[in-house]
Amino acid sequence: MAGAGPLTQVAPKYTSASVPSGVALLYAGGQPMQLATSYVLWSFAEGTQMVERDSGPGGIYSRLADVGHGPVRFAEEVATRMPTPEEARFLRLTDPQPVFNLFRTAFDVSGAPVEVCEHVMSGDRWLLTYEWAAD
Secondary structure (H helix, E strand, O other), X not given: OOOOOHHXXXXXXXXXXXXXXXXEEEEEXXXXXXXXXXXXXXXXXOOOHHHOXXXXXXXXXXXXXXXXXXXXXXXXEXXXXXXXXXXXXXXXXXXXXXXXXXXXXXXXXXXXXXXEEEEEEEOOOOOOOOOOOOO
């Protein structure tokens, strides 16, 4: 993880006490677009559909809500970096080509992080757009 923002401090600690709830290999039009790995605390996931290949209707966020920790706020950190050999192979990248490395953290109503998701996306296939109020 590049950068020194708050999520780069939360994510390593959080993921070390977590279970990967899944790695998604995402395609569009037959072309690989991104890898996404979600991490959820084992204390939330144990004995739930979160540990299954299919987390059910509404996905992992619905399962977190089922156990009283539905996300109410999200934060993201985005950096670029060179891909690992495995990422480059999956994304069918030509050398040298950077990837976006996006970390999204979901927080529950108490402000506690309930999920961290790492996205690795080819830099030439994505436009990241953000919007916020001026106040």
